[in-house]
Amino acid sequence: MSDPKIKMNLSCPMPQLDFDVITLGHGSGGTLTQKLLDSGVFTVLSNPFLDQRHDGAMFTIPGRIAFSSDSYVISPIFFPGGNIGELAINGTVNDLAMCGAIPKYLSLSFIIEEGLTMVEFWEIINSIKSACDSAGVLVVTGDTKVVERGKGDKIFINTSGIGEVHSQANISTSRIIPGDRVIVSNQIATHGMSIMSVRKGLEFESTMKSDTRPLNHVVKKLIERFGEDVHFLRDPTRGGVASVLNEIATDSKLGIDIFQKDIPIDDAVAGACEMLGLDSLYVANEGVFIAIVDERVADEVVSLLREQDETTEAATIGNVTAAHARQVILTSSIGGRRVVNRLTGEQLPRIC
């Protein structure tokens, strides 16, 4: 055990096993792989699709399908507010939600470095289970590989997901028009700064926790109420709000104006950013999305979001403009204007 505290905080009691640590043999595809999967993945995540244990799962999706995939390499794998397991579920659930889809089925693939303890793996699997339950999705297929010590970093997880696109959704950069409002669903930079605080061993006045959470339920409400008036959705994870807005400006060939004073951020997070010399606009988020909506419904969208637990701090932070095409311009709290470029280097490696 690298961290004895994890054992104490196990969310579910672990069954008795005849091994404590995952070894190369657990990735062989033979008896040990079976044992590893039987002792965790298959029991905890059991459902009629996964129980088939075939190479692939089979089902039908009547409408349009959304398909997304992400690999998670976050370090450390346990962090304030979560671990790599729930992050991997929520991340892909949210990518599907950003397509206007109702997430349904996920694949789950592990690349484990030999030496990962079964206690750590068990805790991750159980977090995956609760994240799946919260989002209302099933893990239906997967894969487990093990690499030698020093050829990985504890555990990497890939999740791919399939969702059914909501019949009223029509999400595309091509639908963005001048006048649209830019809404951020909650306080920004929380995830990134919570990871940074652990990595740097910093202690702040209040403990910052990652905001990893599923956003599919709130997005569903948004689309059911506002339909095609929701023009575009994207979650600003790696690269933060600045990178996503730049992508939107590039792809839509329009400009974006945002206003510093309107951007919601927790005081402790803002303080930590300042202390470490980081611009919060570039810090990674997990449980936050950006919505580009028709100006007529912007206020109602914000009201609806503020009524939901996941998005209590939602705010309109700017608007789309035909001026300064492909550029994002920030008006600072004291009225100065500056171009917000994309992130050029690596601000916070392995944040997701």
Add this chain to the structure above:
Amino acid sequence: MSDPKIKMNLSCPMPQLDFDVITLGHGSGGTLTQKLLDSGVFTVLSNPFLDQRHDGAMFTIPGRIAFSSDSYVISPIFFPGGNIGELAINGTVNDLAMCGAIPKYLSLSFIIEEGLTMVEFWEIINSIKSACDSAGVLVVTGDTKVVERGKGDKIFINTSGIGEVHSQANISTSRIIPGDRVIVSNQIATHGMSIMSVRKGLEFESTMKSDTRPLNHVVKKLIERFGEDVHFLRDPTRGGVASVLNEIATDSKLGIDIFQKDIPIDDAVAGACEMLGLDSLYVANEGVFIAIVDERVADEVVSLLREQDETTEAATIGNVTAAHARQVILTSSIGGRRVVNRLTGEQLPRIC
């Protein structure tokens, strides 16, 4: 460049780039990530779905869907007969084919260790492109992460895939009955031994090459011709033929008899197995599948397979029996019988 030969054998000329090596910044989600993707993934793999550059791809699949996912961690990443890129495409294409599905759309996620050269990455992307073309599939979504030196091993690839289940296919262990014939589609152990030969620096009389290849076209022909008489399909990758047959015996609650003399294997591969003390039944395969078919059609299945380029050496190697439930029994060339167990340890780590 770790291996200058790779440069000379580039399958497509690489564009001029202002960087030779992939760094942590290329995984930031910012400008450098964009640059990396623009210089390879997006240009080489371009298609209307991927060109959207959204977090997910959208499409429809009218019938039943098959969904599969695998992470590829093979070492070395370049090996005789292929590289990790085409392996990652063929592997997931084949998993879908084993569900009786026509593979359609793939996701492609990279976990790159900083220091991978652009020449290596370029060659991998181009192999991915040709493998996609051969199989008739499109990469529609993906992800790129970069980890620090010593926290990965050059490159890991996850592919997840979606296929449409053939209307005449009905593949399930529940359909296996006593009397069914066990067919292997080609010579076994070729992939595993070709990787071993590079790793161990061995030179054999003939150069062994991995048999990585897409199997979806031949499986489609099989299902179109024999429909529900094809009871079960599985590709014996990690753990080899022995592990897959054991899984089938366990899941179907039936016994399996196989006959050594009928199992097709290349002489050089058999010799290499003997030299290294490896049992070829446990050695990984890539371009091979096992079909469990109704006894009435077994001979015709073998004939059809032998007419296809991918499966010229197909053979019936045994049969399903109500005797010795859950056990696989091999009759040796000289008539002795022994139980073939699952692989217990790790025979050949990181073979796929």
